[in-house]
Amino acid sequence: MAGDRAGAVGSEIWTIPNILSMLRLALVPVFLVFIVQGDYIVSLIVLIVASLTDLLDGYLARRLDQVTRLGQLLDPAADRLYIFAALLGLAAQGLVPWWIVVVIVARDIFLLALGVVLANHGYGPLPVHQLGKVATFALFFGLPVIMLGLAFPVVAVVSQPVGWAITLWGAFLYWWAGIIYAIETVRVIRIPRVADESRSDTLGQGG
Template sequence: MNLPNLLTSIRLVFIPVYVVFFGQGHYGAAFTIVALSILTDVADGYIARKRNQVTYVGSMLDPLADKCMMITVILTLFLEKLIPWEAVAAILIRDVGMILGSLVFHFRGKKMPSANMLGKLTTVFYYAAILLLILQLDIAVWILWFAIAFSFFTSFVYIGQLRHVNQKA
């Protein structure tokens, strides 16, 4: 267990903590938990690369922690009627599709492209939308729709990279 993997594990622990705070109407505390999750996500990636502590476990847990937090937050915001069901459906379709597709390629022994800046930017857009949604700002839903559209664009880019990487093999 290295520091980056510990930080990723902490992000997983943040999920039920967020649910408790949000569910009790403590939106400021919920906002803080999401903000801390973002900071630990940035920190674990930076530390892993800087200290050469990138591990197989970390490369699997990190996106899992991101997706679990994202889906949890989206679902809680939906249950509070802060985002439309269409946005939730679009996010779930894209994320479940990406997860299942990655699993299929992984178990078939295919090479997976490394994370790129578009994927990181997608995460930034999603987190910005989530933080604005928790604060219940009017522009938040528009930012969320932009993040969703951008995430589908990045998915198509990723699929192209996946095909390219595996054609060379």
């Protein structure tokens, strides 16, 4: 029964929230194509639809007790893919510099490397830090605000500086969160070593 598993993380695949997440992922290439073509109004519409499905699948997952491991993977993956798609599409047209694409992508490669280090020490991924969530939200919000000025030039005088301010702040927080993850990774993988050293010291004193 749903009540018996309230708060539990399931292993189901074909749940309503997961299907909505899959739909959101399927819209990523559509979003990218319209950006590359310079159709920013349609791009924003696709992004709004994707954002609404994001809110809806989160609500339904909690309401229907259908929080799953797959859903926990799909949600952040979709957010990152939309950020990458917006960055790549805008950079391909020379509307944002390529260095900011490199900065954002490099941070996720950095986290991937940390994940490999953790796995090699027998640990799973670290819990998502609140700062990382804020950074992702800032990027997810800032880039569409930049696109808003491209879609509707009349608001560009306001949306462009605001969008860039939020995006650059998000990039800074993105890396700040990455450094926190790195520090936490070092702390976690040192725990067994510290425990072994303490045990060795105790045995040595006993001898």
